Amino acid sequence: MPASERIAATRGCLCLEARRTARLLTRHYDEHLRPTGLRATQFSVLAALANTGGATVTRLADLLGLERTSLSRSAELLEERGWVESASTGDARERRLTLTSAGLAQLERSLPAWEAAQASAPTLLAAAAEEGAAAVPGGAV
Numbered sequence: 001m002p003a004s005e006r007i008a009a010t011r012g013c014l015c016l017e018a019r020r021t022a023r024l025l026t027r028h029y030d031e032h033l034r035p036t037g038l039r040a041t042q043f044s045v046l047a048a049l050a051n052t053g054g055a056t057v058t059r060l061a062d063l064l065g066l067e068r069t070s071l072s073r074s075a076e077l078l079e080e081r082g083w084v085e086s087a088s089t090g091d092a093r094e095r096r097l098t099l100t101s102a103g104l105a106q107l108e109r110s111l112p113a114w115e116a117a118q119a120s121a122p123t124l125l126a127a128a129a130e131e132g133a134a135a136v137p138g139g140a141v
Contacts, residue, residue: 021128028124032117036110041066043114045074046083046099046107054098056089078103 029040038046041064048063049055055063061071075097078084083103086095099107 021125024124024128025121028121029114029117032113032120033110036106036113038106038110041070041074042078043107043110045071045078045097046103046110047114049084049097049099050104050107054096056094056096058094060097081106 061068
């Protein structure tokens, strides 16, 4: 196959499409959560802490698929707002995060916005898939 055809095939790159879809979903959840004062990642941190009963930064980053540095920045903001507490673990490189009662209240207040985003996400994804299929020659996504 000539190089020009192989290069043209990159228009259907699954990695790129996954990144576009992730950004689309993140914006969707951010828009729904905006009135609650949370971003999608912050909501996910609060929810994960509620579901796990607390976790080290490393474990939480793994659970959420985040880089430790990104999680640390989000956790610091959540801690400043009084929604998360951090404690040392005996390992100077690691700390344990837990949800405060104020954090649980914030999470509970945010649930209706998250539920609305969750309910409407499949329609958004279906529309994006249709647009993507129409935009790529041969209908590939």
